[in-house]
Amino acid sequence: MKTQVAIVGAGPAGMLLSEILHHHGIDSVVVERQSRDYVQARIRAGVLEQTTVDMLRQYGLSARMDQEGHAHDGMKIVWAGRSEFFIDVHKHVGKRFVAYGQTSIQEDLFAAADRRNARVIFNAGEVALHGVDTDAPSVSLELDGRRVTIECDYIAGCDGFHGVSRRAIPADVLKEFEKIYPFGWLGILTPQPPLPDIVYANHPRGFALASMRSPTLSRYYIQVPLDTNIEDWPDARFWSELKARFPAGMAASIVEGPSIEKSIAPLRSYVAEPMSYGRLFLAGDAAHIVPPTGAKGLNLAFSDVHYLSRALDHRYRTGSPDLLASYSETALRRVWHSVRTSWYLTNLLHRFPSSTAFDQRAQEYELDFLKSSPSAQVALAEQYAGLPLEHT
Ligand code: RFL
Numbered sequence: 001m002k003t004q005v006a007i008v009g010a011g012p013a014g015m016l017l018s019e020i021l022h023h024h025g026i027d028s029v030v031v032e033r034q035s036r037d038y039v040q041a042r043i044r045a046g047v048l049e050q051t052t053v054d055m056l057r058q059y060g061l062s063a064r065m066d067q068e069g070h071a072h073d074g075m076k077i078v079w080a081g082r083s084e085f086f087i088d089v090h091k092h093v094g095k096r097f098v099a100y101g102q103t104s105i106q107e108d109l110f111a112a113a114d115r116r117n118a119r120v121i122f123n124a125g126e127v128a129l130h131g132v133d134t135d136a137p138s139v140s141l142e143l144d145g146r147r148v149t150i151e152c153d154y155i156a157g158c159d160g161f162h163g164v165s166r167r168a169i170p171a172d173v174l175k176e177f178e179k180i181y182p183f184g185w186l187g188i189l190t191p192q193p194p195l196p197d198i199v200y201a202n203h204p205r206g207f208a209l210a211s212m213r214s215p216t217l218s219r220y221y222i223q224v225p226l227d228t229n230i231e232d233w234p235d236a237r238f239w240s241e242l243k244a245r246f247p248a249g250m251a252a253s254i255v256e257g258p259s260i261e262k263s264i265a266p267l268r269s270y271v272a273e274p275m276s277y278g279r280l281f282l283a284g285d286a287a288h289i290v291p292p293t294g295a296k297g298l299n300l301a302f303s304d305v306h307y308l309s310r311a312l313d314h315r316y317r318t319g320s321p322d323l324l325a326s327y328s329e330t331a332l333r334r335v336w337h338s339v340r341t342s343w344y345l346t347n348l349l350h351r352f353p354s355s356t357a358f359d360q361r362a363q364e365y366e367l368d369f370l371k372s373s374p375s376a377q378v379a380l381a382e383q384y385a386g387l388p389l390e391h392t
């Protein structure tokens with residue numbers, strides 16, 4: 001098989017890249033380890049930045065999001081014993097968010113791929129990258145007991161944190177930055193109306209988050225220790241713990257329901273530098289992970305795809321590899337800003353087991369400052385909104 005760009009991974013990064021490349025007349029083949037149903041069923045992100053929404057609109061992928069997504073202007077923060085406050089991102093920086101599940105985006109991307117008869121190979125076994133530092137790279141895989149090789153000009157590694165692409169960068173070239181947090185998030189999805197706003201709660205019992213997918217689907221999370229066993233968390237226990245972490249008025253408005261999904265995600269910050277090597281370019285979770293506190297992961301995957309698709313388009317249109325050469329540096333600027341914001345919000349909103357009385361007071365006074373200082377709120381709004389994309 002031959003193509004211009006071989007894309008490893010059919011998650012949101014890989015599928016959006018394939019879609020935008022097609023828009024520019026560039027051919028690609030997507031190789032995915034899992035089945036289509038498996039990829040489609042994963043429950044993950046839900047908050048889209050304005051830049052992400054704009055990208056989906058630009059490439060004709062927004063019809064359902066514009067109908068079903070819930071636009072909102074910012075988020076609320078509450079902490080134990082104090083009244084809530086609202087970070088009004090729209091007022092401060094003129095940007096809005098849309099609550100629209102990653103599951104729906106994934107469906108929309110697959111539907112768009114079907115419409116253009118895209119080549120997406122699911123259930124690919126033993127995926128391997130070859131010759132990434134030569135002019136003739138390729139991707140090989142096992143399909144129905146046969147070995148298939150895809151020859152290409154470039155490889156896009158969009159295969160998530162546990163993928164194979166990043167490992168094709170030699171250890172003496174790859175620099176890794178990592179922070180592991182001493183807790184995870186237990187999340188639940190329930191077919192009940194959500195609270196009107198996204199609310200982040202800092203409480204002595206631990207962090208909690210109220211979020212949404214649609215007017216009839218809500219998503220909640222609570223901070224749990226890393227060794228938590230999900231079997232120990234029947235729905236009733238989850239609801240009572242969640243409500244204990246919100247102020248009484250808000251807790252009373254939370255509508256309980258059966259969990260249609262329940263899972264635990266560990267929290268980690270991770271960045272791999274550089275994001276390219278030879279003819280291999282990493283995008284999305286393959287290159288970086290953020291703790292979900294800032295709702296940045298999917299948005300960063302899409303900004304990488306913006307820069308990478310622009311660089312490939314430039315290369316094929318003009319013959320110049322300049323934007324490909326600067327891809328890693330450009331993408332990393334936005335990545336690090338969101339990595340820092342996610343780390344900051346994680347520290348601000350969670351209870352750390354190692355926290356001293358001093359740390360605790362400092363955290364409370366930081367929240368107090370945020371609540372009372374309009375300029376602190378503007379600064380947070382700017383970071384939470386995500387930086388604008390660089391257009392050169
Ligand atoms: P993905 O989605 O992990 O897709 C990678 C794909 O590559 C496949 N793959 C392989 N394919 C071929 N060969 C191999 N060897 C392969 N190894 C892996 C995988 O099967 C998969 O299909 O990465 P991508 O495309 O970079 O997208 C990233 C996002 O999925 C991720 O950043 C977000 O979900 C993070 N995230 C959130 N992001 C937001 O922007 N806003 C949010 O509100 C938000 N909430 C969240 C989140 C992530 C969470 N979890 C579970 C980690 C909430 C949670 C709980």
Ligand code: PHB
Binds near residue numbers: 044047198209294
């Ligand atoms: C979600 O809706 O899943 C969500 C919302 C906000 C976050 C993280 C996850 O910060």
